[in-house]
Amino acid sequence: MTETAEQQANPLADGLSFRRTPDPCALVIFGASGDLTHKKLMPALYSLAFRQLLPARFAIVGVARTEGDDDSWRDDMKQAVQKYARDEFRQDVWDELASAMHYVSTDFADAGGEAALEKLVAREEQEHTLGGNRVYYLAVPPPAFPTIVEALGKQRSATGWTRLIVEKPFGHDLESAKKLNKLLWRHFDESEIFRIDHYLGKETVQNMLALRFANGIFEPIWNRQFIDHVQITVAESIGIEGRAGYYEQAGAIRDIFQNHLLQMLALTAMEPPIDFKADSVHNEKVKVLKALHTPGPKSVVRGQYGRGFVEGEEVVGYREEQGVASDSMTETFVAAKLFVDNWRWADTPFYVRMGKRLARRETTIAIQFKRAPHPPFEETASEGLRPNVLLVHVQPDEGVSLAIGAKVPGQGMTIRTVHMDFLYGGAFRTGMPEAYERLILDTMLGDGTLFTRSDEVEEQWLLVDAIVAAWQRDRPAFPNYAAGTWGPPSSEELLQRDGRSWRRH
Amino acid sequence: MAETLTSWTGEDVHLADVDRAIAELRAATASEGGQPSLRTSVMTHMAWVPEGWEEAARAALSGMAERHPSRTILLYPAPNAGSNGIDAAVWLECFAVPDVDREICSEVIELHLRGVRAKAPASIVESLLISDLPVFLRWRGEPPWGAQELEQLVGVTDRLIVDSTEWDDLPHPYRNLEGLFDRAAVSDIAWARTSRWRALLASLWPDVADVRVVRVKGTHAQALLIAGWLRSRLGRPDIELEHVDARRLEGIDLDGEPAPFPPGDPPIPSDVLSDELDTFTRNPIYEAAVRGALVEP
Numbered sequence: 191m192t193e194t195a196e197q198q199a200n201p202l203a204d205g206l207s208f209r210r211t212p213d214p215c216a217l218v219i220f221g222a223s224g225d226l227t228h229k230k231l232m233p234a235l236y237s238l239a240f241r242q243l244l245p246a247r248f249a250i251v252g253v254a255r256t257e258g259d260d261d262s263w264r265d266d267m268k269q270a271v272q273k274y275a276r277d278e279f280r281q282d283v284w285d286e287l288a289s290a291m292h293y294v295s296t297d298f299a300d301a302g303g304e305a306a307l308e309k310l311v312a313r314e315e316q317e318h319t320l321g322g323n324r325v326y327y328l329a330v331p332p333p334a335f336p337t338i339v340e341a342l343g344k345q346r347s348a349t350g351w352t353r354l355i356v357e358k359p360f361g362h363d364l365e366s367a368k369k370l371n372k373l374l375w376r377h378f379d380e381s382e383i384f385r386i387d388h389y390l391g392k393e394t395v396q397n398m399l400a401l402r403f404a405n406g407i408f409e410p411i412w413n414r415q416f417i418d419h420v421q422i423t424v425a426e427s428i429g430i431e432g433r434a435g436y437y438e439q440a441g442a443i444r445d446i447f448q449n450h451l452l453q454m455l456a457l458t459a460m461e462p463p464i465d466f467k468a469d470s471v472h473n474e475k476v477k478v479l480k481a482l483h484t485p486g487p488k489s490v491v492r493g494q495y496g497r498g499f500v501e502g503e504e505v506v507g508y509r510e511e512q513g514v515a516s517d518s519m520t521e522t523f524v525a526a527k528l529f530v531d532n533w534r535w536a537d538t539p540f541y542v543r544m545g546k547r548l549a550r551r552e553t554t555i556a557i558q559f560k561r562a563p564h565p566p567f568e569e570t571a572s573e574g575l576r577p578n579v580l581l582v583h584v585q586p587d588e589g590v591s592l593a594i595g596a597k598v599p600g601q602g603m604t605i606r607t608v609h610m611d612f613l614y615g616g617a618f619r620t621g622m623p624e625a626y627e628r629l630i631l632d633t634m635l636g637d638g639t640l641f642t643r644s645d646e647v648e649e650q651w652l653l654v655d656a657i658v659a660a661w662q663r664d665r666p667a668f669p670n671y672a673a674g675t676w677g678p679p680s681s682e683e684l685l686q687r688d689g690r691s692w693r694r695h
Numbered sequence: 696m697a698e699t700l701t702s703w704t705g706e707d708v709h710l711a712d713v714d715r716a717i718a719e720l721r722a723a724t725a726s727e728g729g730q731p732s733l734r735t736s737v738m739t740h741m742a743w744v745p746e747g748w749e750e751a752a753r754a755a756l757s758g759m760a761e762r763h764p765s766r767t768i769l770l771y772p773a774p775n776a777g778s779n780g781i782d783a784a785v786w787l788e789c790f791a792v793p794d795v796d797r798e799i800c801s802e803v804i805e806l807h808l809r810g811v812r813a814k815a816p817a818s819i820v821e822s823l824l825i826s827d828l829p830v831f832l833r834w835r836g837e838p839p840w841g842a843q844e845l846e847q848l849v850g851v852t853d854r855l856i857v858d859s860t861e862w863d864d865l866p867h868p869y870r871n872l873e874g875l876f877d878r879a880a881v882s883d884i885a886w887a888r889t890s891r892w893r894a895l896l897a898s899l900w901p902d903v904a905d906v907r908v909v910r911v912k913g914t915h916a917q918a919l920l921i922a923g924w925l926r927s928r929l930g931r932p933d934i935e936l937e938h939v940d941a942r943r944l945e946g947i948d949l950d951g952e953p954a955p956f957p958p959g960d961p962p963i964p965s966d967v968l969s970d971e972l973d974t975f976t977r978n979p980i981y982e983a984a985v986r987g988a989l990v991e992p
Binding site: 200201202203204205206242613 | 980
């Protein structure tokens with residue numbers, strides 16, 4: 191809760207829970223006719239409106255090259271909300287939201303484009319007393335960033351605050367990320383830049399912080415003394431869904447590894463921050479990212495899916511996907527062994543894997559503890575016993591489970607592994623907000639805790655560049671795994687070499 | 696295949712019978728060879744439901760288990776039943792969870808306490824409380840101040856939830872309620888229902904600081920609590936209250952000037968109760984408002 195000075199002095203405000211309500215502002219979405227706006231941004235805005243979390247005075251301005259006007263964009267967005275929003279469609283909620291929506295059809299490369307936008311935003315600001323507060327959302331491909339950022343920099347509002355949300359990918363290597371940071375800093379302060387990684391907006395990812403730092407039982411054993419290794423899996427059963435143009439350039443390492451996966455690893459391995467303010471959390475995450483290394487090329491495995499079966503249906507291989515080169519060497523799978531070189535984690539491997547067209551959709555963080563040093567049971571009694579695993583389910587089945595050994599009822603002493611489950615949906619049945627709802631609202635409130643800072647992004651690219659550089663020296667035989675499996679055999683071998691195996695699913 | 700149990704009832708039962716029934720019901724939720732449904736509890740939720748309050752209690756509880764998975768124990772006292780004993784009904788309320796093949800189940804236990812069994816309820820519920828989880832006690836109607844059953848149940852409760860709108864002869868019962876503040880955190884549904892209006896009045900600061908007469912159209916409890924809140928927060932015991940009776944809080948005038956209507960719709964009963972179940976600590980603002988309600992300017 192943010193309290194103004196007036197509220198602090200107001201004795202009647204004590205004990206009342208004021209909802210975090212953002213200042214009046216205009217939200218300008220670049221890429222307003224795109225997939226992200228349809229599937230995520232507008233449904234998120236609708237859900238915020240549904241819960242009366244948007245500012246009382248508010249405007250949304252959509253910007254895209256697609257021909258259209260206010261009415262056609264509203265119709266288009268209404269359909270998107272009806273299709274993708276998590277809440278029931280209520281005409282009154284929509285009508286109020288739609289009345290704040292406007293559309294500018296323009297190409298920012300044209301000189302007149304920025305003037306048309308500025309005129310519309312200024313009009314809305316005056317009409318609704320928005321105070322010059324603006325959020326710019328760059329939901330456009332990276333090549334469009336420089337033109338837009340330069341134009342926005344020149345047209346900064348003289349009053350109010352300005353915030354800029356930048357979607358991933360943030361660059362395609364360290365050099366381009368640094369260049370992009372420099373471009374942004376020419377016009378915006380770091381505190382005005384919100385680099386989005388939507389995984390950080392997920393409740394279960396944030397729950398990792400609650401799990402670690404709100405429970406006295408975990409932190410004392412959250413280290414190399416008690417933890418054997420950590421496994422992080424980001425598995426998708428879908429393919430590239432028509433995004434060949436992007437994916438051919440990015441591959442799994444830039445699409446998932448560089449951002450979502452390394453951020454989850456950082457949250458898992460970081461030291462306790464002194465508070466939950468943005469810089470405190472960023473400072474701890476960046477320390478982990480700086481300490482991160484992979485022991486060498488043999489510790490990274492890449493793969494590309496061939497034909498196979500997913501949910502009983504035959505699916506094509508990556509090279510047969512529309513828009514993909516028939517000899518493409520883009521990886522759709524990466525597995526790696528990483529180390530965090532610090533006092534807490536020295537010599538504790540973090541095995542990570544991510545990929546498309548895997549056996550099922552699952553994002554998990556598994557903390558595998560060391561075995562009990564001397565179980566006093568006969569060997570046969572505990573042969574069904576596996577080490578304790580604390581499993582954080584990010585999606586689906588959001589929750590936490592702990593695998594423990596328990597005695598099988600009966601005369602003898604036979605021990606088996608059983609799971610104690612905590613399901614988010616079971617304990618808190620209020621419906622979890624979509625990541626974009628949280629992140630858009632946080633931006634309006636100026637809270638950058640769940641975004642990535644420039645130094646984090648650069649550290650992430652440093653590691654990725656090192657991995658990709660090694661890849662230039664060989665040419666694996668792609669495809670090397672069938673769609674619907676858990677990746678190439680070399681992924682299994684990566685752990686087998688250490689006497690371990692990927693978690694059973 | 697054995698028939699799946701969905702509920703269990705028994706007359707003149709022992710608590711061990713209730714415990715056994717719960718275990719059997721849970722086991723029965725498992726498909727053959729599969730795992731039983733998940734039990735997830737965040738609290739034990741007790742409700743003391745004297746005769747005449749049964750329907751209101753059930754209405755407020757509907758949907759509660761879905762939002763606050765808990766073991767719910769409904770106590771129906773019938774001290775004049777003519778016989779002594781406990782009759783029980785037990786069932787599971789199960790809810791599907793998206794993407795998960797197992798359901799989440801909460802237990803509901805209804806105990807009809809006949810004759811002298813209604814006099815020592817703590818000894819009955821104690822063995823049914825879930826260890827280490829907070830215990831919430833919802834008391835329908837005006838509690839029998841000083842009576843054994845109230846004293847006992849407050850003794851095993853972390854939070855007592857009342858609705859002083861249900862009480863007669865206000866503000867005098869607030870004096871008795873005040874006596875419980877040091878023993879259990881207290882929530883009052885009547886107070887919770889004023890929150891939108893209190894937020895609105897707070898937004899009128901600093902103009903509201905000099906108010907002399909507050910006129911409240913609502914229940915008597917709401918009027919007293921609003922006046923008590925203003926007196927205590929502003930340090931002004933001289934603020935006078937004028938009350939216009941209405942079934943719900945419909946308007947507040949400050950020195951003859953109507954305050955604007957707060958935005959949004961008033962919450963439904965189960966939402967109000969649900970919000971109170973999210974609160975775990977004492978509320979000093981409410982406690983001061985109760986004391987302020989007892990002030991005679």
